[in-house]
Structures are given as C-alpha cells and as structure tokens.
Amino acid sequence: MEYKDEQLNEEKVFKDPVHRYVHVKDRVIWDLIASPEFQRLRRIKQLGTTNYTFHGAEHSRFNHSLGVYEIVRRILNNFQDRPNWNKEERLLCLCAALLHDLGHGPFSHSFEKVFKLDHEDFTQRIILGDTRVNKVLERAEKGLAQKVADVIAKTYPNKLVVSLISSQIDADRMDYLQRDAYFTGVSYGHFDMERILRVMRPTEDQVVVKSTGMHAVEDYIMSRYQMYWQVYFHPVTRSAEVILSKILHRAKYLYERDDFTFKLQPTHFISFFKGNVDLEEYLKLDEMIVHYYFQLWQEEDDEILRDLCERFMNRRLFKYVEFNPNLQMREWMELHRLFQEADIDPEYYLVVDSSSDLPYDFYRPGEEEERLPIHLLMPNNELKELSRNSDIVEAISGKKRTDHKLYFPTDLLDALEDEHRKQRIYEILYGQGEIVDAD
Secondary structure (H helix, E strand, C coil), X not given: CCHHHCEEEEXXXXXXXXXXXXXXXXXXXXXXXXXHHHHHHHHCECCCCHHHCCCCCCCEHHHHHHHHHHHHHHHXXXXXXXXXXCHHHHHHHHHHHXXXXXXXXXXXXXXXXXXXXXXXXXXXXXXXXXXXXXXXXXXXXXXXXXXXHHHHCCCCCCHHHHHHHCCCCCHHHHHHHHHHHHHHXXXXXXXXXXXXHHHEEECCCCEEEEHHHHHHHHHHHHXXXXXXXXXXXXXXXXXXXXXXXXXXXXXXXXXXXXXXXXXXXXHHHHHHHHXXXXXXXXXXXXXXXXXXXXXXXXXXXXXXXXXXXXXXXXXXXXXXXXXXXXXXXXXXXXXXXHHHHCCCCHHHHCEEEXXXXXXXXXXXXXXXXXXXXXXXXXXXXXXXXXXXXXXHHHHHCCCCEEEXXXXXXXXXXXXXXXXXXXXXXXXXXXXXXXXXXXX
C-alpha cells in the first residue's frame, strides 16, 4: 500500500474537551502530528494574552489545530458519494486543516504587528521548507506540500477545498469559537455545530448549507459576534497586548542603540530586530522563550523596559478610558505634551488601541477583499445568500463596529508631584468618561 493511503493498525484518538474525541487513522496525519514543527504549537497559546482576563484560556494552537482537523474529517465523511466532491482531495483537505496555523509565532497577532510578520507566510514557508512536515507531505505525494500551501494561501484552484478552511463558515471558525468559549468559561461561543455539519453540502466552488439549517447558522453568526466583543476585544486583554507590544518595541529600540548593551544578549530576538527572520530562527522562538527574556529584562538597566516587563509578568496593567483621537485631537495633543513634561514617555505610557470587526458580509463589487458569502441551498436547489433569508443576519451584515480606547498607568500619574499638571491630566481623562480599572 502506498504511504498516502496507509492506515494505522489501530485508530488513534485524542481526548478532546470540545469534540469529545479527535480520530486519526491516516499514517500521514499521525506523522505530521509527530513532527517538531507541529509539536511546537503546544508552546503557542491560542489566545495570546487573554488568560490575563479569563484565567482558563491556557489552551494552545496545538489543541485548536487538532480540532479543525477533526471538524474537516467529519465534514468529509458526510460528503462521501455526494455530487461535486472529489474523494482524491480528502488527504489534501485533512493536511491543510491540521497545518493551517503552523506558522503562528508567540503571542501571535501582537508579535506580527510589531515585527511586520505574517503567520500565513510562515505557515507556507514551513510547509515548503526543509522541515519534517515537508518531508512527510512529499513522501505521501510529490507536490502535496505545494497544494497544501496553496490551500492555506487561498490560491488553490478548487475553491470548495479552500472554503472548508477559510470562509465565513469554515472549520477554523467553528473550532475556535467553541474552544475559546469552553476555556474562557463564557457562554457566547456555543452553537449547534453538529446540526451545521449535517446540513453542509459541497458545490462546485464552496460549501453551502441546506436552508433547513439556517437557524443553526444564525446562532453561529451571533456567537461569533458576541465572542469578538466579549472575549477577543476585551479591554483588559488589550491592555496586556499594549504592554507586550511596547516591550518588544522598546527592546528593539535599545538593541539598535550604540550606547546600550543588554546584560544578556537577546539572541532569539536579533533576527526579528533586524527584520531578516529565517525559518530556523522563527521556529526556535516560542512563548516560553519570550517569557524567559521578559523575566530577565525586569533587571535591565533601562527603566522603561524594566518597568514594562515587571508590569507584564505581574499583571500590573494600564487603566483605560473611551477615547477616539480622530475626534479628540486637541485633547490627545495636550495629554501628549503633559506626559512629556511629567517625564512619562507617551510613546510607551499613553497608547490608543483600536479594535474593529465585521461579523458577516456579502460580496460587494469593487471591494479590495472579496468575502465569500454563506449560501443557503433551497428545496428547489437554488442558492440564496444568507442575509436575504435571515432578518437576524441582515441586521448585522456589512456593519463594521470599531472601538477606541486610551491606555495609561494611573500609578505613575498618582505619583506626580506637580498637582496642577496631575489635575489637568485627570480632567482630560475623566472628561472622556469613567477611568476603568484593568482588572
């Protein structure tokens, strides 16, 4: 039997709190899970700094990736013998589902913003590079690594395959909503996934949902909406992200200065600071390594780096108020000046952070990013876009919500000796609304 068709002597299962069990029978999938590149995902948290807000959110990208694989496995079992489904693409779909987040780095999106990286780019580099993952894929089928990379890049010719991993109702979202809800302890992310999987149908270019399953899809859309605003964009989590980002910016700034020397050379960060990260160095950096440096940097000679690391490690977060600098530029400029005069560097201690989300949208001609809409399969086999049939989804379609907050350390402000300056700073801040404790 060829390697790509080889089955394990006995099916392996991973006990999973969300899906009960993750089933593995394919030798290729088992070998991919065992690869160092995939095992590294155990050391990357799924939700970055969210555990500063919801202490149970300690789950990893490894957990999530297995979950996405399991959902796709179940979908494909339901697709067997259905029109428009090519059985020859089964292994490709399973591999793409398992490996879709392979390139995530420590603290994922915060890290990417600071160093201008793209986890999807690194996912493709790992799959196509000199890695164990690449060797397993190429042993299974010559060119399979490129196909998997193309699915993740959304350039694979069969858009049906791409839509399983990346669309507005895909295995990725269905896993992370439920998994993140479970580990954070909230109720928002739960929906009837089993019902959705039962009514999914393959078409030529995407997965569609039978109209009888519309209410389960509505529930899924609203779950996503609630999770973004109650969990993913939680202001306390964002406060921790702000401090994390400022630590990385400060460390990079200090490394580039000729008059500063770290007590311990930040070896694992150097290529990131220089902007020429190679794959081997990228794979060596995980959240355990980052925490190690943050722990050491609490004793560095630079006061700002030392303070920021101590705040992050001990959860002494910034406070926040609602603040939109686009509408409050005069107040922003005055605060900036007052912080400078108080010798509190506004670059690191006065930070506006904005979050926005578009919970569901349909294709609009001329837009930069085409958002593949969710289609319902009607009894007469006609396809109808979801929001045309659902009042609930229509109410939020195309409505982008944006939230702005201003973060700052009240402990440093309270310690100011100039009472007039302190009073003026608080007048501006309190004028925007109540100052909220990041607890």
